[in-house]
Each structure stands twice: as structure tokens, then as C-alpha cells.
């Protein structure tokens with residue numbers, strides 16, 4: 001049975017991606033085979049998982065495999081699997097559109113420079129479309145496991161804008177992809193030896209047989225099939241027998257990555273619990289890393305049999321960049337996602353694996369600090385979610401954190417908490433930090449004035465996650481972390497008795513001014529007081545110790561959250577000429593306007609938003625005019 005052919009258009013992004021891929025990946029064209037085999041193997045894994053609860057899906061054939069064959073005369077190369085297959089709707093969504101999160105960011109970052117773009121595509125994931133690097137027409141025929149033979153689907157395209165779709169009779173479940181090779185590729189690729197060597201190079205470790213036809217004495221493919229790859233579970237082999245290259249290739253397969261991994265840890269745990277884990281750190285962050293709901297990269301196996309992908313129970317979110325496999329000897333083979341929830345074995349494997357990853361990072365930070373820095377630059381912001389998420393490992397994660405600080409005054413996050421403590425002068429017993437919505441806002445914050453003058457280092461935190469981090473990490477190595485923008489700034493022993501005295505005197509002398517400003521600002525402020533932290537700015541806003549930074553409040557409000565409005569405390573610097581001027585102002589209205597200006601600019605400097613920005617502008621203009629006269 002064949003229905004009429006329907007022609008459908010690719011999503012615009014697919015067209016763009018196709019063009020780009022053909023141009024920038026040509027020099028590495030043979031990877032198309034790895035991509036197609038990888039998809040085929042994933043499809044087999046999916047079938048195995050679904051069949052756990054419905055054996056009938058195997059349709060009597062549970063020996064999952066990928067076959068590769070070619071026809072030199074027809075100029076075709078075929079990759080066939082007996083995996084899950086796709087329904088018509090699935091073909092349209094999976095093959096005609098890109099539904100990945102991070103797609104927009106990806107297109108935004110493209111530069112037109114082929115080498116750079118090739119790297120980006122690698123990170124984004126090349127997948128099925130890489131077939132068009134070598135083929136000028138691709139025919140995909142598929143039938144979903146469990147559906148009748150009449151539900152086969154044929155998809156065909158020349159990779160330029162549109163594809164056709166028709167329903168076909170398809171007795172075999174799974175997917176067959178026929179590549180009609182470009183004329184100039186045929187000589188190179190339609191060759192038994194060449195294809196076998198590509199398969200061994202890229203897919204040796206795929207834990208599923210990849211077969212080709214046995215050749216006769218003349219090197220022509222015959223009727224019988226033979227397995228070309230090792231098809232064994234790499235992670236079950238002894239470490240000493242696995243080469244670096246094998247580890248790297250295996251990573252590209254499990255991690256769906258194009259580039260080599262940054263590091264890995266391979267462990268066999270024996271005793272009460274038995275499992276093997278092979279966990280990788282990627283070198284580059286994928287485009288959807290910021291999506292906290294992004295799938296997780298751990299494949300779960302039970303006694304070498306694939307169970308499921310993206311087992312989120314095996315890695316916490318703050319380690320969602322980790323890729324790899326965990327193979328358990330203790331779980332039952334018919335385990336389901338539901339069983340994994342709250343399962344004791346899973347919990348123990350998870351905490352063991354987290355320890356391994358943190359250990360790997362710790363060792364790298366210690367022995368290869370430059371390499372660790374590249375890791376931090378890619379994934380640091382994700383790791384910062386750790387102390388809030390993983391209480392048990394808080395100390396260990398805290399050791400791995402890196403920050404910008406006033407010590408270097410650059411945006412690079414290179415300072416560890418231990419570095420900071422090692423530099424603390426005598427008398428300092430706290431770790432000072434400031435959070436802001438940009439590095440410059442943090443660096444130039446008026447709150448740092450006094451500390452800078454005294455040569456006290458302050459960590460400059462400007463990642464979104466930093467407020468969350470500091471609300472969960474209140475202590476490190478017995479020293480509390482203190483925001484210099486919140487609460488009373490307690491400098492402890494750093495301040496001398498004389499300084500304290502002179503501060504008290506200043507406060508006394510300014511009592512009258514403080515009262516007048518308080519009255520003028522009324523309900524807008526919680527309190528007005530003399531500042532301790534300012535040396536060159538006239539005023540600043542201070543939040544309660546447990547209040548959220550103004551820029552964060554802003555963000556949450558924009559996202560539709562209802563927040564109680566915490567009123568700020570205004571701190572003034574009576575030594576500043578502006579305050580001296582204010583003090584001399586006897587006109588009550590003018591005094592009120594000036595006080596409001598002082599408050600508004602302090603809010604702005606904190607990254608807050610004014611309730612009445614137009615009023616602020618009017619007041620500012622009046623002031624400028626007054627000065628001009």
C-alpha cells in the first residue's frame with residue numbers, strides 16, 4: 001500500500017543548519033557514519049527499554065543490531081537498524097524540525113568563519129543531517145515497533161528546502177537510511193575496507209553488533225553477515241587494556257559530542273554493592289546547559305544490558321554536564337523509571353558517582369590548575385548550584401568554587417576560597433563578598449570603598465546563581481561569608497579602637513542631618529544612618545542581612561513572582577561635600593528633593609529600579625539648572 005506523496009518544507013533553521021554543515025564539516029566528512037550508527041544504536045536502546053514493559057514490541061526478534069551495506073553500482077550506502085523506528089508524526093518532528101533548546105543561541109553565535117562554526121556545530125550536535133555532507137539524496141524508511149506493516153513511512157530529501165513523505169508497507173520494524181552518494185564520494189566510500197575502518201575507528205565501542213556483509217575472495221560482499229566492531233561494553237574491560245583513544249571515542253558516542261572529553265574517571269565498585277561507572281567531563285558546554293530541565297547524560301545499564309538514557313536519578317542537577325555510563329550488577333533487569341525513584345541501590349550508586357566526579361575535579365584543580373580553569377569557565381556557574389542542592393558535599397564543592405575578586409580586579413573567576421583565606425590579614429575573620437548583576441556593578445560598588453582603602457579583599461559575584469549560592473553557603477573553613485552590601489558591616493578586629501571612636505563621633509555629629517533626611521524620605525526607607533563603608537560616595541543602599549539583592553528582586557518581579565517589598569536602609573557619608581551642602585539647605589522642599597535624589601541614585605547604583613523614574617529625571621534636571629544659574 002502506498003499513499004500519495006506529500007511534500008513538506010523544512011523548518012528554516014534546518015535549511016540553515018544543512019548548508020552550514022555541508023560547508024564546515026566537509027573536511028571531517030566520514031563522521032556521518034558515526035552519527036547514523038549512533039542514532040541507530042540509540043533506537044535499539046529505546047526499543048530495549050520499551051520492551052521491558054511490553055515484550056511484544058520485539059516482534060519475535062530481540063537481537064538488536066545495526067547493518068551497514070553498500071551498492072557500488074547504484075552508488076548507495078545503507079545503514080539499517082531493528083530498533084524502535086518512528087511513526088509518521090515522529091518523523092515529522094524529529095527529522096523535519098530542530099526542537100532542541102539552545103537552538104537560538106546556537107544560530108546567534110555563528111560567525112561565518114568555517115573553522116569556528118564547525119566547532120559550534122559539533123557542540124550543538126550534528127546528528128542525522130550529517131548524511132547530506134556526502135549524499136545528495138537521502139531516503140529514510142521506518143516503521144515503529146508494535147505498529148502494523150502498513151504503517152511504514154518513507155521520507156526523502158535532497159537536503160535543499162523540502163522533503164517528501166509517504167506511507168509505505170514495511171514488514172521490518174526499525175529504520176533504514178539509504179544515502180545516494182554524491183558522484184565524487186562514491187570512489188572513496190563505496191569500499192568494503194574503507195567502511196570497516198571508519199566503523200572501527202569511530203564505533204568500535206558501540207555495545208551492539210554493527211555488521212557488514214562478508215566478502216568473497218575478490219573482495220565482493222556476499223550474502224552472509226559478520227560483526228565488524230568489538231561490540232563489547234568498553235567499561236567492563238580492565239582499565240589497563242583501554243587506550244586513551246578508545247576512551248575518547250566512547251565518550252563521543254555516549255556524550256553525543258564532537259570534541260574530545262576534558263577528563264574521565266573509570267571505576268569498579270565491589271563489595272556490598274557492585275557497579276561500574278565511567279564518567280566524563282566534556283570540554284565544552286552544550287548549548288542547552290542552562291536549561292535546568294535538560295536531559296541528563298548518564299546511561300544506566302544492568303549487567304551490560306542497556307536500561308535507559310538520561311537517568312536523572314543518577315546525577316544531581318548541578319553535575320548535569322557529566323556524561324557516561326553506570327552499570328549495576330544489583331538492580332533487576334526489568335527495572336523501570338518508577339522503581340528508580342527512591343531506590344536504595346540507585347541512591348548509593350549516585351552518591352558514589354558524585355564523589356568520584358568531585359574527586360576528579362579536586363584532583364584536577366590541584367594538579368592541573370590551568371585545565372581546571374577551562375573546566376570552571378565552561379561549567380562553573382552550574383557547579384555553583386551545588387552547595388544549595390547537595391548539603392552533604394557542600395564543603396567539598398565549596399573548595400572547587402572560583403570567583404573574581406578585588407585582588408585581581410578582573411572578571412576572570414580564578415580565586416578560590418582557600419586563596420582568599422590565605423591572603424587574609426591578621427584580625428580579619430570573615431570572607432567578604434558582594435553580589436551584583438554585572439561584574440562592573442560589583443567592582444565599582446560604593447560598598448567596597450572602605451574595604452578597598454583598607455586593602456581588604458572582597459569577592460566580586462555577578463553570576464545569576466550567586467545569590468542562590470551565597471544563601472546556601474554561609475561558611476567555609478570556619479569563616480563566615482558576609483555580604484558587604486547587607487546588614488551592619490562588622491569589620492571586627494580589622495578596625496582599630498581609634499577608628500571606632502572617630503566613627504562614633506561622626507555619627508553623633510550627623511544625628512540632626514540623619515533625622516531630617518529620615519523625615520523627608522518618610523515611608524520610602526526603613527531607616528537612615530551614617531555609613532561605615534563609604535569613603536568617596538555620598539550615600540548607598542543597604543539591605544537586611546537576609547534580603548535578596550535589589551537586582552534579584554527585580555528579576556523575580558519581572559518573572560511574575562510576588563515579593564514582599566522590603567524597604568531599604570539609606571546610609572549616608574556625612575564627610576561628602578554633597579551632604580555638607582544638604583545640611584546647609586534650609587528650604588524644606590529643596591531639602592526633600594535632594595534627599596529623594598540621594599536615595600534614587602543609591603538605588604540605581606545597586607541595580608534597583610525606581611518606582612518613579614520620571615520624578616527622578618525632573619529632580620535631576622532642576623538640580624542641574626540650579627547649578628547652572
Ligand SMILES: Nc1ncnc2c1ncn2[C@@H]1O[C@H](COP(=O)(O)OP(=O)(O)OP(=O)(O)O)[C@@H](O)[C@H]1O
Pocket residue numbers: 039040043081083084085086094095124125126127128129174175256
Ligand atoms: N535510526 C533512527 N531510529 C529512530 N529514530 C531516529 C533514528 N535516527 C534519528 N532518529 C530520531 O530523530 C531524532 C533526531 O536525530 P538527530 O541525529 O538529528 O539528533 P539527536 O540524535 O537527537 O541528537 P544529536 O544531534 O546529538 O545526535 C533523534 O532524537 C531520534 O528521535
